[in-house]
Amino acid sequence: MNPFKPKKDRRLGVAEGKRQYDLPLNKSIGTGFLVVLIALMTFLAIMALGTSFALGSMTQRWSSGLENKATIEVPAEKNDSDLRTKNEVNALVERVEQKLSDQPYIKSVTALDQGDIQALIEPWLGQGEILDNIPLPGLLSVELQISNESSLAKLTKTLAEIDETIRLDTHESWLGDLLRLTGALQFAAGFVLLIIGFTTVAAVAGAIRTRMAVHNEEVELLHLMGAGDGYITRQLQRHALMIGLKGSLVGLIAGLIVLGLIALIAGDTGAALLPDFHIQLGHIIGMIIVPTLICIIASMAARFTVLRVLAQMP
Amino acid sequence: MNPFKPKKDRRLGVAEGKRQYDLPLNKSIGTGFLVVLIALMTFLAIMALGTSFALGSMTQRWSSGLENKATIEVPAEKNDSDLRTKNEVNALVERVEQKLSDQPYIKSVTALDQGDIQALIEPWLGQGEILDNIPLPGLLSVELQISNESSLAKLTKTLAEIDETIRLDTHESWLGDLLRLTGALQFAAGFVLLIIGFTTVAAVAGAIRTRMAVHNEEVELLHLMGAGDGYITRQLQRHALMIGLKGSLVGLIAGLIVLGLIALIAGDTGAALLPDFHIQLGHIIGMIIVPTLICIIASMAARFTVLRVLAQMP
């Protein structure tokens, strides 16, 4: 018998059956750890992204809601420390309101009710008719078209023309602080994303190098049997991709759940700090990009690591 | 030549030279990861402990500093909506002050200056002589010996005897909330410590089992050559102990540095939230116990894991 004689049906063979890895990658030690690590990375990325989005819409709300607003105070006392009567104050307020509503850079102007002002002072003086006798300052809330240097300068000038004692209180200083804070936080979130990217590359590359070390004999054997670099690389790359997919999906789901919970809780407390998190198309794309990117990073890190190791074999 | 013939000097041999592991543990893959993990666990434990200590002394400060204090308000209006004159208010405040300073359950009582009160209202009314004409409420700050039901009841009764309109404002409700919050946080810190313990056990046990799997052949060989369970266990246990030591020392140092930085920063901002962190003997012992405990946990986890694996060999 000669087992090498070609048979006819052999040549007609069809590719069938599922192919597994030649390398014992699935049973590899550390696969679980890598999946967990990538899940964690994805989770962090999602959280960072979520925070960033939330901060973004918060900033937007503040900017649109408050940035263009200012408060004008008509003090109850004149420049010379004499008091204004209630009527004098009201008249001044009315004049300011009229004058400002003509200005093109003003979007709206509203005089605060005396009742509102009384409510502010009530805690200190108690309710009662006494308030009627006390000269209270007049307050106006203004909304500018755009809050920039020139429009504010114009406003200041207009007010000075009416009366010198009138004070303008923009929200600029504390809002600026807040915006600077959220900007820093958004920057931090971006930084976190960057670190996550690096960590993922490092971890995957390290893990793949470990695998190459652990399975060095097997890899070398395949190499010696004439398996091309592509043949070997493909297996490890696919392996890394599968790990990346598993890990990043778990991380994505966990991240979305936690974000949802936070939104729910924040919604309960009146959305004081976290604004209602409107799901926008951009956000969805961002959330999908994270695991995709992580998978690509994982598989490319694997590819280059394997190629570098293989290059050392003759 | 017979290499088995006993020689005289052989029997006089002395134990010398340093012994290394028979198992290739030091080159083991995953050792670095385990060190990092234990460092992280220690770091978290230190942070949890630090938080717990800080919360503890904060609670103490609040309890001692605020819990026994209360504010008494003498309103500017009488029961029948008539106003009191300034003098009337001052007289009432004085009466309250006199009366209370006699009571044995009162530690101290101080009437707030009218100036202080004016400063509180100024933002609304502007400065000026107008304030002199407005009847302001009188305020007194009281410190009780002990703040319990009976002393508060007595205080309320005494105040009612002087005038029905006098209001007592204890800090109880919000302080209670705060204490409940810090209690919850301290509980959370304890919980974190517990989880850290479990994670360490799980990670070390898992890592040791992985090592046993990776080095299964070597372990089996030693076993077959007559190495007792103790001989093999000792090596892996010492290995785990070294990892534990390295990791927990790194974690301890990192934790202490970060705690120090936080204390520094908190000190700068006026220690509003984090109190000055007095280093007490108990804290030092706690900080030292953490790495010690982690080392013991690591080495015991290794011991039992190895013994369990070895028990499966005949």
Added chain:
Amino acid sequence: MIKFEHVGLRYGVGPEVLTDIDFTLEPGSFHFLTGPSGSGKTSLMTLMYLGRKPTRGLVTMFGQNINQMERDKLATLRQRIGVVFQDFRLLNHLSAFDNVALPLRIAGRPEKEIKDNVDELLEWVGLGEHKNVLPLTMSGGQQQRVAIARAVIARPKLLLADEPTGNLDDEIGFRLMNLFDQLNRMGTTIVIATHNQKIMDEFGHSRLVLDSGTLKIEAPKNWIQKKIEGVF
């Protein structure tokens, strides 16, 4: 020394690899274990070096029933058995010296004694210049010699060698067989699994022949007789 009574062994749920093995080896005797590939030589060896418990039957070693022995005692017993594994099983991270020294270290012998003994034996097996070399950089035959040296260094009471000359040429093979002979003369019981007809013919010890799981003992052939026949 070794007594097997109705011993059977199966791996997992597979068929019985060894069936009804019955034999007794006297202390100080020397035996070849032979049989076709896959007949169970290594499996029988495994039972003898206490690497597995038989699935049935009674194994008595050093006069003691193995099945009822405590763990600690088993370990002590194993220290008195030297094994040359078919696949060597050297520790790849340890040098030739440290590999050979291992049994002495497990027995807790002083380092000075270990050094002298190991150096001398490595010299004897022709590896004096390779004592600090790692197994993976040694040739097949060199590894096999390290494995042999490790098995005999502690002068065991029982020596089990599985195909110890498979990677060695006849010259060094015979040299090592002489080493085993010397050990045997000092009282060690020896069992050598081998396919090497030449060696079995040269050294006329009794043969245990395994075939499809059953053991047949062939009385020691008069090998001087055979040698004379060979000459003519």
Added chain:
Amino acid sequence: MIKFEHVGLRYGVGPEVLTDIDFTLEPGSFHFLTGPSGSGKTSLMTLMYLGRKPTRGLVTMFGQNINQMERDKLATLRQRIGVVFQDFRLLNHLSAFDNVALPLRIAGRPEKEIKDNVDELLEWVGLGEHKNVLPLTMSGGQQQRVAIARAVIARPKLLLADEPTGNLDDEIGFRLMNLFDQLNRMGTTIVIATHNQKIMDEFGHSRLVLDSGTLKIEAPKNWIQKKIEGVF
């Protein structure tokens, strides 16, 4: 087929293991490679299966200079070389079948063809019933036969076998030598490193004798002559 010119090899900073090797093997020839343990047989084999580059000298294989070849071409070349490693090097997580099928899979052959070929060859080496068994549960000889089957399955142009019968008894050893002979008759060049004097005597091919790093070619002995001598 293979041409070595002034080839030398050293591992790391060690001494030259091979010095000034010069020889030519014709396509379709059959050679034994022999020499004492540690003389460099495996090292020479390693150079021939392109597992290392020589530290000096010129290696020409299949008519091409190895030193200047591209990576891809080297891989293709390796696919035409079958190797039986001295330590088998089976993939422990793959069954006997998958181990033997590996070269065909690397060559991208269809599964149906692979299945038929591998099944038949496993039958032939006496492992028909062990095709789904993992290497670690096989006997030494069975593993060796899997290694041999893997080396020949793709009908290589060059077959290098390092001590392929060390763990096998004479009967199956001769059977496998016949397998190599058949392959040889179909055009494969064969080099077998062995210590087995009996096999070298039985099959009268030319011998490459290595001693302390240098190679000596012994002309093929007239082995019918030898056999006749042996009979008388």
